[in-house]
Amino acid sequence: MSVPYSIKDQKSEFSQNLMVSTAGSGPASSKIPIIAEHYVSERARKTLDIVEKFVEEECIPADAVFHQQLGEGTAHRFSTHPKIMDELKEKAKKLGLWNLFLAKGHFKEGAGFSNLEYGLMAEYLGKSRTASEATNCAAPDTGNMEVLAKYGTEEQKKQWLAPLLAGEIRSAFLMTEPDVASSDATNITLRMRKEGNDWVLNGSKWWSSGSGDPRCKIYIVMGKSDPENKSVYKQQSVILVPADTPGITIHRMLSVYGYDDAPHGHGHISFDNVRVPDTCMVLGAGRGFEVIQGRLGPGRIHHAMRSIGAAERALEFFLARINDPRKTPFGEQLHKHGIMLERVARSRIEIDAARLVVLNAAIKIDQTNAKGALKEIAEAKVLVPTMALTVIDRAVQAFGGAGVCQDTPLANMWAQGRTMRIVDGPDEVHLMQLGRNENKRGVGLKERIDWQTKKTAEIFKQYGVERPDPLALNRVSGKAKL
Numbered sequence: 001m002s003v004p005y006s007i008k009d010q011k012s013e014f015s016q017n018l019m020v021s022t023a024g025s026g027p028a029s030s031k032i033p034i035i036a037e038h039y040v041s042e043r044a045r046k047t048l049d050i051v052e053k054f055v056e057e058e059c060i061p062a063d064a065v066f067h068q069q070l071g072e073g074t075a076h077r078f079s080t081h082p083k084i085m086d087e088l089k090e091k092a093k094k095l096g097l098w099n100l101f102l103a104k105g106h107f108k109e110g111a112g113f114s115n116l117e118y119g120l121m122a123e124y125l126g127k128s129r130t131a132s133e134a135t136n137c138a139a140p141d142t143g144n145m146e147v148l149a150k151y152g153t154e155e156q157k158k159q160w161l162a163p164l165l166a167g168e169i170r171s172a173f174l175m176t177e178p179d180v181a182s183s184d185a186t187n188i189t190l191r192m193r194k195e196g197n198d199w200v201l202n203g204s205k206w207w208s209s210g211s212g213d214p215r216c217k218i219y220i221v222m223g224k225s226d227p228e229n230k231s232v233y234k235q236q237s238v239i240l241v242p243a244d245t246p247g248i249t250i251h252r253m254l255s256v257y258g259y260d261d262a263p264h265g266h267g268h269i270s271f272d273n274v275r276v277p278d279t280c281m282v283l284g285a286g287r288g289f290e291v292i293q294g295r296l297g298p299g300r301i302h303h304a305m306r307s308i309g310a311a312e313r314a315l316e317f318f319l320a321r322i323n324d325p326r327k328t329p330f331g332e333q334l335h336k337h338g339i340m341l342e343r344v345a346r347s348r349i350e351i352d353a354a355r356l357v358v359l360n361a362a363i364k365i366d367q368t369n370a371k372g373a374l375k376e377i378a379e380a381k382v383l384v385p386t387m388a389l390t391v392i393d394r395a396v397q398a399f400g401g402a403g404v405c406q407d408t409p410l411a412n413m414w415a416q417g418r419t420m421r422i423v424d425g426p427d428e429v430h431l432m433q434l435g436r437n438e439n440k441r442g443v444g445l446k447e448r449i450d451w452q453t454k455k456t457a458e459i460f461k462q463y464g465v466e467r468p469d470p471l472a473l474n475r476v477s478g479k480a481k482l
């Protein structure tokens with residue numbers, strides 16, 4: 001399969017410095033953390049600077065226009081997509097900023113960057129509402145393209161992956177259901193029944209992100225194909241369902257803290273005897289868990305790095321606000337009030353620390369694979385959204401009333417950020433897994449600490465110091481005197 005656009009198409013004149021203020025710091029490539037620098041190629045550094053310039057000078061100024069154009073000239077906000085997006089996509093293609101997310105070594109279809117290199121770029125994409133889609137790096141298409149590239153048949157790739165890679169259509173991933181706790185995917189109930197050479201689907205899904213967009217042509221659906229299988233991990237399958245298949249009804253779009261996220265949207269959808277041929281099955285019946293596990297690893301890093309970008313943008317707004325000469329509560333600009341500078345400092349520390357955790361996970365994926373980096377991915381997945389929400393909240397506070405209304409992107413960023421603690425597995429699921437694994441060291445550590453305590457007592461003895469052995473004392477039910 002050919003690569004629709006390649007980084008070789010970059011226009012060299014665009015790789016010049018930022019036209020807008022660099023705000024006292026150098027280009028993106030000069031800010032790569034030292035521990036990551038060694039792993040970043042020259043080509044990725046150049047592209048990173050182009051991504052930064054594209055986001056700062058093209059996408060961020062276009063964000064408000066995108067919102068303004070939603071549903072323009074049509075009955076409602078989900079009827080069409082803003083024209084400005086097509087213009088941004090053309091610009092991004094010309095710059096070679098296209099399909100940056102498909103990691104080299106794993107996929108031949110992408111722009112050939114590592115997870116670390118794309119992670120650095122995703123941070124900048126996360127600063128703007130329009131940047132990820134403009135570069136064909138928006139969820140859920142990214143994860144869906146990975147599924148098709150990794151597990152799709154040649155026919156499935158031709159029919160769905162090629163137009164997705166070209167940015168001609170969009171897609172949705174349908175796993176979550178309204179009637180069951182979907183953070184545990186063994187609960188998924190949408191029934192897939194084999195009839196001759198077809199699969200017939202019945203059930204309902206919600207939070208089907210992207211299904212509101214008229215360009216969304218394909219659903220990747222998880223359902224139960226073998227409820228009697230002894231292994232709960234082999235009862236599920238993942239199947240491709242064209243969005244216009246008879247029997248599919250989109251009932252409504254769910255809102256996120258009141259935001260409709262148009263034209264993308266989050267659909268509540270039912271399946272009533274929806275029939276698709278066996279050739280739509282991904283990887284094979286009963287292999288749904290393999291598919292969803294293969295889908296989620298790098299995607300979590302992409303989300304995390306975009307959240308780092310959102311936190312950086314919130315800090316930029318925060319700094320701009322506390323230096324606004326028009327606003328002088330109690331006779332001083334806000335940066336003269338010490339508490340604000342402390343919040344700035346804490347935000348700087350927390351963003352920088354969280355970035356290192358995400359980049360570490362990206363390096364680990366590059367050096368092993370998503371499975372080999374489970375711990376690091378989970379750490380980033382839990383840490384980053386909470387950090388980003390704290391930083392965004394500090395910026396909101398500094399803006400006062402303006403912070404919670406539509407005059408800055410902060411309120412929307414907070415709403416988006418809050419969902420990150422729920423999507424792709426709620427915090428608790430990752431914490432439980434991390435806690436369990438960490439706890440496996442507990443028994444060995446108890447033995448080591450006991451041994452060290454005993455040895456300390458022996459050393460004291462050699463020096464002629466009589467010191468009660470705390471281990472022995474504990475055994476005498478804690479009544480001993482020390």
Ligand SMILES: Cc1cc2nc3c(=O)[nH]c(=O)nc-3n(C[C@H](O)[C@H](O)[C@H](O)COP(=O)(O)OP(=O)(O)OC[C@H]3O[C@@H](n4cnc5c(N)ncnc54)[C@H](O)[C@@H]3O)c2cc1C
Binds near residue numbers: 172426432
């Ligand atoms: C904006 C947004 C976009 C989304 N996009 C998609 C999408 O495109 N496709 C899709 O399929 N889904 C999507 N989702 C759904 C999301 O993945 C699920 O909401 C998530 O997996 C949680 O499942 P649930 O809502 O069924 O909650 P439940 O599974 O019912 O969990 C509810 C809560 O229970 C608690 N909990 C769960 N497990 C544990 C545990 N082990 N220990 C302690 N507490 C626990 C957590 O606090 C959790 O939040 C999206 C959700 C949102 C908000």
